[in-house]
Amino acid sequence: MRKRSCIVMILAAILFGSNICLPQDTSPSAGLNPWDVNEDGIVNLADLILVAKHLGDGSAELADVNKDNSVNILDIALVSVHLGEKYSATEDGVPMALIPAGEFQMGDHFNEGRDVERPVHTVYVDAFYMDIYEVTNAQYRKFMDATGHGAPYHWNDSRYKAPEQPVVAVSWHDAVAYAEWAGKRLPTEAEWEKAARGGLTGKRYPWGDEAPDAGGVYRVNYDPGNDTADGYAYTSPAGSFAPNGYGLYDMAGNVLEWCTDWYDGNYYANSPYNNPLGPDSGKYRVLRGGAWSYPPYFLRAAFRTFGTPTTMDYYVHVGFRCVSKEL
Numbered sequence: 070m071r072k073r074s075c076i077v078m079i080l081a082a083i084l085f086g087s088n089i090c091l092p093q094d095t096s097p098s099a100g101l102n103p104w105d106v107n108e109d110g111i112v113n114l115a116d117l118i119l120v121a122k123h124l125g126d127g128s129a130e131l132a133d134v135n136k137d138n139s140v141n142i143l144d145i146a147l148v149s150v151h152l153g154e155k156y157s158a159t160e161d162g163v164p165m166a167l168i169p170a171g172e173f174q175m176g177d178h179f180n181e182g183r184d185v186e187r188p189v190h191t192v193y194v195d196a197f198y199m200d201i202y203e204v205t206n207a208q209y210r211k212f213m214d215a216t217g218h219g220a221p222y223h224w225n226d227s228r229y230k231a232p233e234q235p236v237v238a239v240s241w242h243d244a245v246a247y248a249e250w251a252g253k254r255l256p257t258e259a260e261w262e263k264a265a266r267g268g269l270t271g272k273r274y275p276w277g278d279e280a281p282d283a284g285g286v287y288r289v290n291y292d293p294g295n296d297t298a299d300g301y302a303y304t305s306p307a308g309s310f311a312p313n314g315y316g317l318y319d320m321a322g323n324v325l326e327w328c329t330d331w332y333d334g335n336y337y338a339n340s341p342y343n344n345p346l347g348p349d350s351g352k353y354r355v356l357r358g359g360a361w362s363y364p365p366y367f368l369r370a371a372f373r374t375f376g377t378p379t380t381m382d383y384y385v386h387v388g389f390r391c392v393s394k395e396l
Contacts, residue, residue, distance in 0.1 A: 090099055104151040106131050112151045120144050140353045151316075161208055161251035163200045165393065166316045168264045170196040175262050176337055177371040178271040185334040186330060186371045193343050194263050199256065201317050202307035202323060204247065204396040207232035209239075212247045222383040233306035235324045235388040241354045241378035242326045244389040253391035255329040258355045258373065259345045264321040265358065265370045267313030275313040275320045281365050289322035290361045291368055303385075304361050321359050321368040324388035325376075328355040332375035360386035 106116040108131075123129035123140040132140045134147050159165060172193050177186035210232075212218060221238040221302040223229050229237050239247075241255075248254045256264070265275050272278055274288075281289050289310055296302050301309070308318040330347025332355045347355065353375035359367040363386070366372070376387065 075155055078161055104133065104148045105132055106148065106173075106192070112148060114152075114286050116148050117145060117152075120148055147296055159251060159253065159393065161211065161253075163202060163204065163251075163391070165198040166201050168194075168199055168260070168315055170194065170198050171263075173263050173266060174271060175259060175340075177369070177372075179273060181366075182369060182371055186373060188337055190337055190340055191342060192259050192263070192345060194257075194259055194310075195257075195394075197260055197392050197394055199260070199264050199315075199317060199392045200253075201273065201300065201312070203235035203319050203326065203388050203390045204231060204244075205233050205307050206236050209236040209247065212250050214307055216246070216250055218243070218246055218250075223385055224380065226385070228303045229385055231306065234304045235307055235319070237304060237385045237388050238383055239388060240380070241325075241376070245329075248391045251391060253393040255327055256391060256392040257344070258328045258330045258342075261326065261328050261355075261357045262370060264315060264317055265313065267315045267320070270316060275370055276311065281322075281368060289359075289368060290319070291322040291359060292362050292364050294364075301361065319358075321370070322363070323361055324358070325356040325360050325374070325386055326358045327376075327387070327389040328357055330355045352377070356387065360363075362386050 088330055104112045104116065106119045109115070116275065118141060120132045120134070123132040124142075125140060126132070127139045129140050132144060134144045137143070148335060170193075172191055174189050175192045176189035178189055180187070206229075209221075211316060213220060221236060223238040266272065267275050269277065271277075274281070276288050279288075281287065281291055282293055282298070287293070287310070290299055290301050290305040293299055304320075304323055307323075310318065310322075312318045313320055328347075331349070331351030332353040333348045354377075356374050356376050357372070359369075359372060376384070
């Protein structure tokens with residue numbers, strides 16, 4: 070055991086001091102944080118030791134963090150790069166990840182989108198917490214039961230009603246009502262894009278520049294031309310694909326997500342540097358992230374669109390997630 074612990078320490082030091090390209094994480098474990106093996110709320114040395122203890126054991130499900138049916142050196146590598154991360158669950162039961170404060174370059178770095186995605190501009194965003202999953206039908210049912218809020222238009226549609234699928238056909242006002250009930254709020258557009266980029270700089274997608282199906286590996290629920298090629302004809306259960314660098318799932322594809330901002334196609338030209346909140350008024354609200362029925366162009370981290378806040382409640386590609394300044 071002592072020998073394995075030393076190996077773990079050495080591996081962690083090597084990984085932190087190198088540019089080793091690690092494999093993509095897959096679906097989360099039973100805990101709130103897929104890398105928090107002992108589920109104590111933080112990824113630390115104890116988690117590395119537990120993984121090392123189960124090396125070669127294919128039956129140790131929690132220690133097999135990359136879900137390849139074997140506890141191996143890749144699991145140690147994945148836990149190593151997430152050391153220090155904390156995840157917490159709020160009253161609505163949705164785990165949240167801390168998005169650190171800092172600058173990022175907001176907008177279309179490739180000049181391949183519409184003019185509304187430019188110019189690329191520097192934005193500073195304070196630290197905040199974001200739901201690691203899109204709000205699911207199970208969580209939305211809790212909200213309806215607690216408040217008497219009406220069900221979405223497609224609530225009983227068999228294609229979208231599984232408990233772990235994201236709730237769809239919700240208006241902006243529905244999303245705001247849920248967020249207020251949960252003690253949270255919708256993200257600003259700037260918060261959303263910073264979170265979606267996962268700490269990467271100038272990349273096309275939340276995972277990097279690779280195509281959504283590069284190497285025959287599907288990274289997101291979208292329309293690749295054959296609706297079921299990615300494994301899903303409609304929405305997928307939250308967390309079905311690998312998370313981004315901040316541990317957030319489905320920041321591209323699955324469903325579009327409401328932001329709190331009013332939409333203005335010219336806003337980027339005059340956006341403030343510090344915590345931009347969007348225009349003071351408008352007709353439409355911002356939607357971000359692409360959806361299960363959209364091709365790759367709409368999965369880009371810079372892609373932005375809009376919806377009428379009161380009349381989007383019949384669209385099966387619209388959902389949301391929440392944020393909070395503190396837990």
